[in-house]
Amino acid sequence: MAEPALELAGLDVRYGSVPAVRGVSLRVEEGEIVGLIGPNGAGKSTTLNAIMGAIPVHAGEIRLRGQSIRKRSPESIARRGIALVPEGRRIFGEFTVEENLRLGLASRRGNGGDPLRRAYDLFPMLEEFRRRQAGLLSGGQQQQLAIGRALVAGPEVLLLDEPSLGLAPLAVDGVFEALRGIRERGVTILLVEQRALHAVALADRTHVLVGGELRMTLTPADAANPDKIVAAYLA
Numbered sequence: 001m002a003e004p005a006l007e008l009a010g011l012d013v014r015y016g017s018v019p020a021v022r023g024v025s026l027r028v029e030e031g032e033i034v035g036l037i038g039p040n041g042a043g044k045s046t047t048l049n050a051i052m053g054a055i056p057v058h059a060g061e062i063r064l065r066g067q068s069i070r071k072r073s074p075e076s077i078a079r080r081g082i083a084l085v086p087e088g089r090r091i092f093g094e095f096t097v098e099e100n101l102r103l104g105l106a107s108r109r110g111n112g113g114d115p116l117r118r119a120y121d122l123f124p125m126l127e128e129f130r131r132r133q134a135g136l137l138s139g140g141q142q143q144q145l146a147i148g149r150a151l152v153a154g155p156e157v158l159l160l161d162e163p164s165l166g167l168a169p170l171a172v173d174g175v176f177e178a179l180r181g182i183r184e185r186g187v188t189i190l191l192v193e194q195r196a197l198h199a200v201a202l203a204d205r206t207h208v209l210v211g212g213e214l215r216m217t218l219t220p221a222d223a224a225n226p227d228k229i230v231a232a233y234l235a
C-alpha cells in the first residue's frame, strides 16, 4: 500500500511540563479529508501547529509521504507541501486581496502557470475583488481569502484550523462546499472543526480528541447520530 500523505505516530506535545497532545496516531491517505474534532483545549490547534513545525514535538513521529518532517523548520515543511489555514484567518486588512494572496507565494512549489489561479478558480469572488482592501470583505469572504492564500503555494496537504469559526450559516455552508472543491482538485485535507456534525458528514473519517488523546473515530454515517458524538466528547 502507498505511504499515507500525512501520518502522525504516537505524537506527544508539551508546553513546559504540561502535556497538550498525548500519543496521537492517525493517517490521512492521499485525497482524503480527515476530521479532528473535540472540546476547547483538547489539543487540536496544538496538533496542527506541531505538524507545521511551529512548536516542538516531545515524542513520536510526523511523516509526509513516509518521510519524517518532525525536526524540520516551518519554512522547510511548507516547501515540502503542507499549508495551514490558521485559526482566526490572519488576513492583513490594509492590504488588497491580491497582496494577501501573494503572501502565500513565499512557500510556493513548482513554477507552472499563474499560482493565483488556484485561488481564483475556486473562489471567483477573490478575482472580482482582487484590488479591494481585504478588511472590507465579509467574514465569509475573508475565510475564502485565507484558504486561497494557502492554496497558491500549491500544497499537497492542507491543514485547516476551525475555518467556520464565527461565520454566518450561509458562509459556513460555503466553506464546507469549498473543502469539497479542494478535495476534487486532489489536495489532501486535515480539518480541525468545532462544528462537529458538519465535519463528520464531510470527512472520510473524523477523530475525536479529548484531553490531548484520541477517544473515538467517526464515519459519515455517524452524522445522523449526534448522541454518539456528544457521548464521545463526554467519555
Ligand code: ATP
Pocket: 015, 019, 020, 038, 039, 040, 041, 042, 043, 044, 045, 046, 047
Ligand atoms: P480550542 O478549540 O480552544 O482552540 P484546541 O483543541 O485547539 O482548543 P489547544 O489550543 O491545542 O486546544 O490547547 C491544548 C492545551 O494546551 C490547552 O490546555 C491549552 O490551555 C494549552 N495551551 C495551548 N497553547 C499553549 C501555550 N502557548 N502555552 C501553554 N499552554 C498552552
